[in-house]
Amino acid sequence: MNTKLITATFANGCFWCTEAVFQRFNGIYNVRSGYTGGAIKNPPYREVCQGRTGHAEAIQFDYNPDIITYLELLQIFFTTHDPTTLNRQGNDVGTQYRSAIYYHTEDQRLESENFIALLEKEKIFDSKIVTEVTEAKPFYLAEEEHSSYYNNNKQQGYCQFIIDPKINKIKKLFQDKLQEAYL
Template sequence: ERVKGVTSVVSGYTGGSVANASYEQVSTGKTGHAESVRITFDPKAISFREILEIFFATHDPTTLDRQGADVGSQYRSAIFYETTEQSAEAEKMLKELEAAHTWDNPIVTEVKPLTAFYPAEKYHQRYYDQHSEQPYCQVVINPKLEKLQQKFAARLKADG
């Protein structure tokens, strides 16, 4: 939501087999869901490719089933697309990043169609804004926000 053109961000779960997935279920690693965010954006203000650029610049897409200290398939790096154009753009970017040897290790990010998306519980929405002092936010989220500010300052909203 700090990026120009992004109109909403909802934390949730997708890519699994359990209907109406909850954090309690997903955190077991047995539902097949990934913890995810659904981003709604104005394509006149920001492209899907620009969102992908931010995604790849602010997390490590080379660690299988892990983000920071969190381990399990629910923490996998994944792009869930809604259109064939988004799928093609994501696959194209993956090929470009691999060819550029951007990371020492291979990219493990999945590109899958978006099926059902289940919004996370209210206490997970805007988590950082409510808990920025928590160790998880300090250790995992702050470095990502610093990268966002350093690499994409021109794309950030004035209040972001």
């Protein structure tokens, strides 16, 4: 198998949550937390968290489409957050927590828009999906202490109450796609 890896970028609330979810799947590599979609270069966490830069907390990773498809990535994305709350995920409020797909190719854009249309048509969610689909912009890595935050801080309250339920959900719904170490 000599497949070229493809980059994907998603924002769906706190990047600690999103990173913890996506790094558990087969075919996903180099999951990194960071910031995208904003107005300044190299924004610091404190300013992003205060909503002063226009960036979203996001993750970016590479994936092997022979192992996990973009459609499967979208299924994971929409299963592990609420895409109907504008600029909010649970107690995390502000534009930095928006639901967004940052596409790198025209195929990703079309697949994202078509999938959202299908979810809306099937009325999968009680409210309208507010996920923005936007061309990928520069991605700035978050500070090192945010890397693998969940894996390094599982006893922290936020991890137990917010991230653990997401991990349990993917174990239940996507067991056949998870890396053996995370089953």
